[in-house]
Amino acid sequence: xxxxxxxxxxxxxxxxxxxxxxxxxxxxxxxxxxxxxxxxxxxxxxxxxxxxxxxxxxxxxxxxxxxxxxxxxxxxxxxxxxxxxxxxxxxxxxxxxxxxxxxxxxxxxxxxxxxxxxxxxxxxxxxxxxxxxxxxxxxxxxxx
Amino acid sequence: xxxxxxxxxxxxxxxxxxxxxxxxxxxxxxxxxxxxxxxxxxxxxxxxxxxxxxxxxxxxxxxxxxxxxxxxxxxxxxxxxxxxxxxxxxxxxxxxxxxxxxxxxxxxxxxxxxxxxxxxxxxxxxxxxxxxxxxxxxxxxxxxxxxxxxxxxxxxx
Numbered sequence: 001x002x003x004x005x006x007x008x009x010x011x012x013x014x015x016x017x018x019x020x021x022x023x024x025x026x027x028x029x030x031x032x033x034x035x036x037x038x039x040x041x042x043x044x045x046x047x048x049x050x051x052x053x054x055x056x057x058x059x060x061x062x063x064x065x066x067x068x069x070x071x072x073x074x075x076x077x078x079x080x081x082x083x084x085x086x087x088x089x090x091x092x093x094x095x096x097x098x099x100x101x102x103x104x105x106x107x108x109x110x111x112x113x114x115x116x117x118x119x120x121x122x123x124x125x126x127x128x129x130x131x132x133x134x135x136x137x138x139x140x141x142x143x144x
Numbered sequence: 145x146x147x148x149x150x151x152x153x154x155x156x157x158x159x160x161x162x163x164x165x166x167x168x169x170x171x172x173x174x175x176x177x178x179x180x181x182x183x184x185x186x187x188x189x190x191x192x193x194x195x196x197x198x199x200x201x202x203x204x205x206x207x208x209x210x211x212x213x214x215x216x217x218x219x220x221x222x223x224x225x226x227x228x229x230x231x232x233x234x235x236x237x238x239x240x241x242x243x244x245x246x247x248x249x250x251x252x253x254x255x256x257x258x259x260x261x262x263x264x265x266x267x268x269x270x271x272x273x274x275x276x277x278x279x280x281x282x283x284x285x286x287x288x289x290x291x292x293x294x295x296x297x298x299x300x301x
Contacts, residue, residue: 064274092299100283101273103295 005080006141008054009134011043012082015053019070019106021060024120025087029057037123042130055082058110061089063101067109074110082133085112086126088119147220150193158185174212176227179237182213185226187243189215195224197246202254204286208232209258213240213247230260239265257284 018026032039033046047053050073058070074083085106088094096102106112113136116129145153151173155162161181166174177185189195195215203210213226230237239262241248251262252271259282262268270277281291 064277065272068274097299098297100288100290103292105296105300108296 005137008080008082009137011045012054012134013045013047013052014055014057014084015050015073015077016046016057017059017070017073019058019060019062019066019090021087021089025059025089028120028123028126029059029086031123032126037127039127039130042134044130050076051078053077053081055084056110057084057086058090058106058112059086061093061096061099061102062104062106062109063099064103067104067106070106071109082113082137083110084114084116084129084133086116086121086129088117091115091117094119145193145220147222150217150220150222154185154189157188161185171221172223172225174225174227176229179228179230182226182228183238183240183243186213186215186240189224189226190244193217194219197240197244198223200247200250200254202258202260202284204258204284206286209235209260211237211254211260235260236263237261238263241265256282258282259285 016026016029031037050056056074056077060066062070085091089096090106092105093099093102114129114133116126118125121129147170151165154175155165158177158181161177161184162175163178164176166176168174190197195217198214198216200211200213203212209230209232211228211230213228215224215226216222217224228237237260239247239251241251241262242264248265248267249271251265252268254260255262255265255268256270256273259280273283278291282288
């Protein structure tokens, strides 16, 4: 387990999943990949297939239809994996908390490792969250 | 045709069908018509006036439901909204999907969310709601009540 996670930290490949967000968080995530913020210096890359990914990055409030798909994606991602929730909607559903179509928050369905708040979070906040995640996993592997 | 000609034409042609014409702004006109004559009026606007069907919107207004069909005549930049009022217990109207395919999906959406029945629509399946959504529960009606027992409505703090 620990060697797998250690290897994962060098280049965590990210699969970006939007469960019905307003696309503002998605735009900020794409901003992270631009030369200005350049999240690739941590070895991160957006991949097109869940089977190539180490990190599942979720945005959006998680409605009844898309959470079924999210569950299915979580089953397909190679373990060990990390799950990052980006944006207020993914954390607590934000303004959609009383919506008929958003019954439960995402972290009741899928175990979430890092929460990045904001509506939308700045690219700096996303990078800070990701660095904290890497630090946390590195510390947990060093102990063992 | 200019804007005035279009409106006069509509008034003359559908004298018995039109209840009220509300001239809101130079770009926008609301035409309230009787529910039975929606197919005639809509097909005239679509085929003869060469308008584009934008979308339709349904509203639940306590005593009746309202559907607005938005048509845009691009040459003169005029948006005509056909307003139809449906009295509450009997929510039925003729479907426009046999005339133009574009109204098919928005009618499916209004059907699942407000429970209005479109006569003559070939395929009134669910569009946005999940398949296990219970029958006869319409989320954007005023009398909608929470039906799911497993929902969480607090932020956990």
